[in-house]
Amino acid sequence: MSSILTNTAATAALQTLRTINNDMDSTQNRISSGMRVAAASDNAAYWSIATTMRSDNKALSAVNDALGIGAAKVDVAYGAVDASIDVVNEIKKKLVSAKEQGVDKAKVQEEITQLQGQLKSIAESASFNGQNWVAAADGSVTVVTGFVRSADTSGGSPTTSVSVKTEALTIDNDNKLLGFDSSAGTLTLTEGILGNTRTDGNIVVSLSINSGTTDTQLDGMISDVDESLKLMASLGSKFGSVSMRIGLQEDFMSKLSDAIEKGVGRLVDADMNEESTRLKALQTQQQLAIQSLSIANSNSQNILSLFR
Numbered sequence: 001m002s003s004i005l006t007n008t009a010a011t012a013a014l015q016t017l018r019t020i021n022n023d024m025d026s027t028q029n030r031i032s033s034g035m036r037v038a039a040a041s042d043n044a045a046y047w048s049i050a051t052t053m054r055s056d057n058k059a060l061s062a063v064n065d066a067l068g069i070g071a072a073k074v075d076v077a078y079g080a081v082d083a084s085i086d087v088v089n090e091i092k093k094k095l096v097s098a099k100e101q102g103v104d105k106a107k108v109q110e111e112i113t114q115l116q117g118q119l120k121s122i123a124e125s126a127s128f129n130g131q132n133w134v135a136a137a138d139g140s141v142t143v144v145t146g147f148v149r150s151a152d153t154s155g156g157s158p159t160t161s162v163s164v165k166t167e168a169l170t171i172d173n174d175n176k177l178l179g180f181d182s183s184a185g186t187l188t189l190t191e192g193i194l195g196n197t198r199t200d201g202n203i204v205v206s207l208s209i210n211s212g213t214t215d216t217q218l219d220g221m222i223s224d225v226d227e228s229l230k231l232m233a234s235l236g237s238k239f240g241s242v243s244m245r246i247g248l249q250e251d252f253m254s255k256l257s258d259a260i261e262k263g264v265g266r267l268v269d270a271d272m273n274e275e276s277t278r279l280k281a282l283q284t285q286q287q288l289a290i291q292s293l294s295i296a297n298s299n300s301q302n303i304l305s306l307f308r
Helices: 008-033 044-097 105-125 215-268 272-307
Strands: 143-149 156-161
Touching: 008 272, 044 105, 044 215
Parallel strands: none
Antiparallel strands: 143 156
């Protein structure tokens, strides 16, 4: 039935055109933004996951920066320990030379005093960003090593590691660089790298010789220095292993960040090949729908010819 009041064909064609136009708007938005899930209304579940993972990725970026700072601190501390070992080796050489007959021990002590001053200077200068790991008076230093989100995705927590405690390079009470006894919570001569448990209480920065110093006493001092060198080598080794761990963690953080970025992309990024093909098809459908609507609207005009 033909009616001049209700054009059913035109209504159907118009509805089809509206649907096609809506689909074209969605496709064009995906093409312009590059995302198929740009808002929660597109896909609430994927949008929520992507938002959370992007937030975590930003946290990982901060962790990577913290690792870089930690690596710099370790490098400074290791450099200080390495330089201190060279100085203590020189002190040992001076003590050995003092055992030679006819050597002026007072002159040797002058050289040792300068070397002891250099040890203090190294320990006091081994600071990065206001922190001195070589002179860790509180006995504990840490580095952020990662960001871990709980299984129920309710929140995340940074993990910390790397403790130096009793192995800090030690000097004297005034500089707060004596060995730190973590169990007693006090400073003690027996725990420090430059300290020892010998009854004479000699430590590298306080030992001194004079013309009356005997070979036996010199042997005791050399033994003290050897013990300090062992402890310093242990600390240097620890810093070296920490540096290696930080380097590995930096590589892992970088790969993890890339993996998360790719995972989020799979959830929300638009397939541009697919979208371009869909857009072409919708453009063709739009043209046909316009043509169909035009034909439907012309049907009313055709009715006039029946009354001529």
